[in-house]
Amino acid sequence: MNLQQFRYVSEVARRGLNISEAAAALHTSQPGVSRQLRELERELGSEIFVRQGKRLTAVTDAGREIVAGIDRILAEIGNLKSVGQEYADSAKGSLAVAVTHTQARYALPPVVTEFKKHFPHVRLKLLQGNPHQLARHVLDGDADFAIATEALMEYPQLITLPAYQWHHCVVVPASHPLAKMKRITLEAIAEHPIVTYDPTFAGRTAIDRVFLARGLTPDIVLTALDSDVIKSYVTLGLGVGIISEKAFRPGKDEGLVALDAAHLFPTQTTRIAFKRGAYLRGYMVEFLRLFAPRFRIEDLKQLEAAPRESFEI
Numbered sequence: 001m002n003l004q005q006f007r008y009v010s011e012v013a014r015r016g017l018n019i020s021e022a023a024a025a026l027h028t029s030q031p032g033v034s035r036q037l038r039e040l041e042r043e044l045g046s047e048i049f050v051r052q053g054k055r056l057t058a059v060t061d062a063g064r065e066i067v068a069g070i071d072r073i074l075a076e077i078g079n080l081k082s083v084g085q086e087y088a089d090s091a092k093g094s095l096a097v098a099v100t101h102t103q104a105r106y107a108l109p110p111v112v113t114e115f116k117k118h119f120p121h122v123r124l125k126l127l128q129g130n131p132h133q134l135a136r137h138v139l140d141g142d143a144d145f146a147i148a149t150e151a152l153m154e155y156p157q158l159i160t161l162p163a164y165q166w167h168h169c170v171v172v173p174a175s176h177p178l179a180k181m182k183r184i185t186l187e188a189i190a191e192h193p194i195v196t197y198d199p200t201f202a203g204r205t206a207i208d209r210v211f212l213a214r215g216l217t218p219d220i221v222l223t224a225l226d227s228d229v230i231k232s233y234v235t236l237g238l239g240v241g242i243i244s245e246k247a248f249r250p251g252k253d254e255g256l257v258a259l260d261a262a263h264l265f266p267t268q269t270t271r272i273a274f275k276r277g278a279y280l281r282g283y284m285v286e287f288l289r290l291f292a293p294r295f296r297i298e299d300l301k302q303l304e305a306a307p308r309e310s311f312e313i
Helices: 003-014 019-025 030-044 061-088 101-118 131-139 186-190 204-213 227-235 282-291 297-303
Strands: 049-052 055-059 093-099 122-128 145-148 158-166 168-173 194-197 220-224 240-244 256-260 268-275
Touching (some): 093 101, 093 131, 101 122, 101 145, 145 282, 168 227, 194 204, 220 227
Parallel strands (some): 093 145, 194 240
Antiparallel strands (some): 145 268, 168 240, 168 256
16 A cells, blocks of 8 residues: 555545546546555455446445545645654745635735735635635645634534634615614614625624524525625615624725624624644744734644633633
């Protein structure tokens, strides 16, 4: 058995048992991948995959254990490479961060600016998607960190740290009837069409729960992944916007006003996550400190074995 075979198995499992996609990702041929899989199975004395003709249809019971073991081996090899790179040149390397649009647009700029001052030779890459996609980017090794409000805590393979807390606000044109209220209510909001986040983004599940608990059925006429898109449609008069307070820029979001909704919707926590067992290079730790400044390097060492509940603010 060899590392090439391990990589083929891991990639095939990652690609939903699609050998063609795995071969393309590995820059090799489909027959070559199939042959290497068979050779490894013969050497192990156990089938990893269930087959129907030339097609893989499932992972065997033994295969699940084998794939998990292979992934651990490949992760440790990646860690060894990172250790070598750290000692060869601690100020050079790459950092991939999987992040939602709102975080990339409003929370990350000051962090990235400060980070690049200290590590100008680190190549920074941002990958965008919904929170579940961001978690997969980290688990699949495509990203070092994931940053989101939703979903990350659902993955026990990730170490997830709270970074900061925020509230939703209601955004309306300055002439809107809600803008004249001293203290808005859920009932008043529910009288108007609503424009807000997609169900997987930025605390949207909390918004839905609050309306449901009050026995209200809001008329959500448009959802979006992007706070700027929501504000644009609010400006056009499509409805009342519910967005992160971080995404409203007083004086810059012309014609709009933000109404305090902290008394209506629960506090939200944005988190940063990385893969359990991953080796964090020095500049990665510094990025983590910048985004979640309450954590120290000593804390990070303890968190590897700590229960997720202890990560809460």
